[in-house]
Structure formats: structure tokens, C-alpha cells
Amino acid sequence: MNTALSAPRTAQPRIVRTLSIAQIFSGLGNGSTLALGSILAVDLSGSEAWAGSVNTALTLGTAATAIPLSQLALARGRRIALTTGLAAAVAGTALMVGAVATGAFVLLLAGAFLVGLASAVNLQARFAVTDLAEPARRGRDLSLVVWAITLGAVAGPNMVGPGAVLAGWLGIPAQAGPFLISAAGMVVGAAIVALFLRPDPLLARRALDGDDPQPGPRSSGSWRAGWQIVRGHPTARGAVTAVAAAHAVMVAVMSMTPLHMQHHAGHAAGGPDTIALIGFTISLHIAGMYALSPLMGWLTDRLGAARTVLTGMGVLAAAAALTGLLPRHMPAVTAGLILLGLGWSAATVAGSTLLVSSLTPAQRVPAQGFSDATMSLAGAAGSAAAGPVMGLIGYTGISAIAAALVAAATVTLLRLPAVHR
Template structure:
């Protein structure tokens, strides 16, 4: 550090810690929604074709909220944007509690959508960790914030059974109870951000670097044009989107598949037991998504962004192979879901780092918001399409579509690595 450049390392450590604690708490909400949202939709509508409806609503809302949250961050800083997202997600948890009480599919979709806004805020938290990070540690800091969601996200599905018991004690339907924990997690996350995210990382980075705020009302078209001018940014966004759509499609159909396996085997499980099994499997998947994020960050910094992005495709391919070919086995489906989480983790950490450093600083928040918007939209399409594919081609069909998607991205990454071997992009 020079005499005129402040040492921001203590500030960066505090920011990463604050973002991590908020992720830990808010992860409970999305974990429960992912685990039982599809079952709630089937129960309220009576049709498996709507199994992906909650995940679709969550993904659409995350997509639509990404740019407004990015715009709010540009105007008011990361703190205000992230707090707003988690605050709306808390309202979503209330709606999820009320949906079974009212027997309303519309209220269920509203709850899923508002939880999706919280998901958009959680996604943007990883970029907030890079605002003041040094290039050598950018992947590490981003991955720590992604990793922090592990405890909350893994606990969320495993709180289904105690949540159901709590709901019953309070006179609520069985599926309402788990979202009481979700509501508490979101509210605690808001408080953590309000107290701890000072100074604001984005505003501080601007002040230190003399970077302008850029457009305060970000445009999807403008962001896409900016990304299109940089092949690394484009490839990073494609990798993020593809990994997310495959993960969402396969994961959102897995609870339905596991329930069908129980029925096909003639298992005499209570509904609570079935929910507990599904919650355990989804929690293992979510652990795969987040628990090894620091390892993915280390790989990204040590071996490069492109190599880690390619590793992600290998993991995703193994995931859809295990889950698809082993669709009639709970064990193989579980193995596939864990690998699916690991592949998503490797893709998200490496490609997000690639995107964050592939555009000019004054355009970075815009492109970050666009990447999350496109991710959310693709996830919505994946969830909605997966329900229809499941109804026609079964769980194997869902995984086959995922395999084709992974193969296309792998070809793009390999081609890029080959073209840039003497002048690597990462």
C-alpha cells in the first residue's frame, strides 16, 4: 500500500464476514422452498405438470429482480439493494406459510416469486464480495460468500420435519411449518446487513478508484451489448446460464421422482417420512452446491477460470448420467444430485469471477445484473420445461436434455482454450 492508497484489507474481511453471515441465515428460506415447493404445487393443483411451478416463479422473479437490484446498488450501494431483496423474501415466506392454509395456488406462486427476489439478492452478494477484492484473491473471496450459504441452505430442507411439527403445534398445515424458520432466517439476514455492511463495498470501491456510477437505470439490452463486446464475459454468462438451467431442471423434478420411487416400491411411509427423505436428499444436493465453494475458488485462482469452468461441465455430465441412468434407484439419484451441486458450484464460482473481471469497472455492476437476470430467466424456462418433459419422457428425459446442454458448453470452452493457448484469457 502506498501513502495515498488506504489499506482496505480489514474492510474487505469485515465485508466478506457480513455477507457470509447474511447468506447463512437467508439460505434457510430457499432451501425449504426448493425441497417442498414442487410437492406443494402438485398437492394444490392435483397435477404433476405443475411440479416445477414454484421453482419457475422463483426463477422468473430472480430474473426480473436482478436488474432493479443492480440499479438500486448503483444508486444507493450494495447494502440497500441486498436488504431490500431479503426484506421482500421475508414477505414471500409469509405467503408460503399462508398458501396451504388458504388452499391457494396463486398465493403459493406469489410466495415463490418473492423468495426469488431474495435469491437474486443472494446471487448479487457474491459480486459484492469482489468489489474491494484484489485480483489474486477475487475467486477466493467470492467463493467464501457462496460457501456461507451452506449451513442455512442444508439446514432448510432438514428443518422440514421439525417445521411440520411446529406448524402442527401452532395449528398450521404440515407444509406451512418449515417456512416459519424461513421467515426468521430472512429477517435475521436483513439485520446482519443493516448493522455489518458498513462501509458499503461498492461505494467505497468507487471512491477509492475514482470510478463513475454509470447508468443508474440499467438496461438489459445495454448490458447484453456490453457483454457481447467481450468474449470472456459472453462465455462466462453462457456457462453460468447453462449450469443453472441444468441444475434447476433436474433438482426441481427430483422430489417428484423420489416420491414416485416410494410409491412404486409399495413403501408404507407416512407423508412426514417421505418429506424427511426428500429433504435429506435435497440437503445433500445443496451441500454439493455450496460446501466446497472455497475449493472451487482456490481452483479458479490457482489453475484459471477456463479450466475450472471445464471441470464444471465434467461434473455436470457425470451428474445427469448418474441421475438419469439410475432413475429407478434412490441411491444413484442421490449421487447424481450431489454431483449436480458440485458442478453448479464450480461453474458459478469460476464463471462469476470470469464475468466480474472481463468488463470495465464502470460497467461491471450492469453486466453482473444482466448475468443474474439471464440466469434467472433460464432457470424459469428450465423448471417449467422440466415439468412438461417429466410428464412426457420421465426423469430420464429431463436428464438427457441436461446432458445435451452440458455438451454444447463444454465444446465452447474447449474451443476457447484451444484458440487462446498462446494468449490465455484466464
């Protein structure tokens, strides 16, 4: 029997394990960059005005490379696309080490841009696991790969201490050390994908569909091609809208919450109690985003992807209500951040599953690249707009705008036939 044709039964569990384990290691890169990025940006630029520049470069790197990686997947398969993206991210960490050593701010931004490819790989991996997934388990398989990011996302920022020790052994600046650990993690992740992602799920999918399973030139995975596919399918359009809106809302509210809590926590500004409360709140928020993603996958398969996306939108609306109506009540703000993470998780897992299920296999990869790029750009826009909005109309105003975005996305979703089945 053709091994590709038996892949859904025999290979899918291995594909899930391979991608999940690789995600743990590849997630280390972003964590270290986020933990040190703003500090290094200020140190190397000499101005606090550039504090957010590294995070912006990281996000733009993800957005700019999501579609090229999907084009590479179309041409050569998932394994080549994912390993190439991680190799570029490793090069990015090398540039960041060089930036720390030389004090070159431009080199720091270039490195952060390339490290953004690790995020693009993580986004594509969640779709790669659906290539051979049975429809009844598609949401759960996707959610397991998303859940695996948790370990890397949590471990990454905690590499600062061990990285400094490593830097001391090597005789390089302490702030360069964490990026060496991140690079090592991404090398391990790339090796796992290269060695164990077999059969290539996308190529095996083609074999199942009677398409040519051999790597080679494929239909365009460009932004325009992805948009044309999504535009022609209302359900896919609703899925992309939901994922992008959820990501923009999550990033905007989350990014301004530490500053808001510092101003209104009731403790001395910048004091240990306030800092501990902020850290605790953000940790709970991250747990809401990732730790319960398998539950979101189970709900997606049981309730249906469209209904689970709507549930996520409802949770996001509740989060915006708490943070907007009770901005000075810190327990309410903390609860709002937990709900913000849970709503994002439900909308992202179910929205990604809805996109896959609404398209034919030949249409999925270009649409997935378009969705990932749109999601990343929405997050970058949310991050860039949050600061000025906070200055003009405050934390309550950010929550109100977030609620309006959720409401608009919900209206789009309610028009989908899939919601009423």
C-alpha cells in the first residue's frame, strides 16, 4: 500500500508529536527577544522613544515572511519551509548577538526582523498539523501544536539568567548570552522537523488527493492569491476576520495593561507589590492564551468551529467589559486579562480550524499564508495604536475600541451559514 495513502492513520500521531516538540524549542527565540528587546533598543539607540522598535521589527518580520513561507511550502513542502524559516531565525539571533557586541542599533532591528520568522514558523506549524488530520480531530490536533508553544514562551524569558552565565563563560556581553540559548533551541527545533516530519504532511495530502506529491513549482502563494481565495469564500473570510480581530484586540489591551496597572494599582509606582501584581496578571493572561488550547480544540470539534469562534468573541467582549467598566479595580482587570487570553485562544484555534475546513486542500496553503500575514499585521497595528490611544482616551477608551472591533467581527460571523447549522 502507498504509504502516503495510509498516512492519516499511521503518520498523523507522529506528525502531531514532531511539530509539538519542535514548537517547544523554536518558541525560545521570541521569548528572549521580547524579554530583552526594549532594554537593548533603549541602550543602543540612546532614546526611550525607540523602546518598542524591537517588538515592532519582530512582528513585521512575522507578517512579511508568512506568505513567502507559504510559497515555499507550496513549492517544496512543509518540512523545507519550516526548517528554512527556523534557519533564518537562527541567523537573526546571530545578528542580535553581533548588535550587542558592537552596539549597532540597525543590526539589532535586522536581527529582530529575522527572529520574527520563528513566529511565522509557529503559525504555519499549526496549519501543517491539519494537512492530514481527520476532520473530526482537526481542532484538537491544531490546538495541541498551539499548546506546545506555552513551554517555549514561558522558558524563553527565563533564559536571561542562564544566558548571562553562558556569556560569562564565553567572554561576551551578558545580554548576548540568552540569544545563544535561543539559537540553540531553534537549531534543535529545525533538526526535529527536518529529521522526523516524515512523510511531509502537505506532500502526503497531495498524494491522497491524486495530485503530484513530488516537490516542485506550485500555484502562487502570494498575498493576492490568498486574498482572492479568501474573498471568494464567505466562511474563510469570516474566519480570517475573526482571527485578525481577536489578535488585534488581545495585543492592544494586553500591551497597555502593565502601564495602566502601574498607574492605578494602589501601590507605590514601580514598587515591588505593583511589579509582582503586573507579573502575576500577565502570567495568568499567557496561561489563558495557551494552557487551555486543547480544551478549545475539543470544543471546536464538538460544538463546531464557527460556534466556538463566536464563543471566543463573547469571552473577548466580557474581557473588554471588565477592563473598560472597572479599570481601577485591579482584581477585575486581572480577571479581564485572563478572559482576554481565553477568548483569543478560542477564536484563534477555532478560527484557524474554520479556515481549513472551509477550503479545498489546493486552496488552503495560500489562504493560510494570507491569514497569518493579516493576523500579524493586525497585531502590529494594535500594538502601534495602543500607545497613542491610551494617551488620548485612556485605558477605558482602549477597552471600548476593543469591544467595538469584537462586535464588528461578531456581526460578520453571525452572517455565516455555518453558525446556524
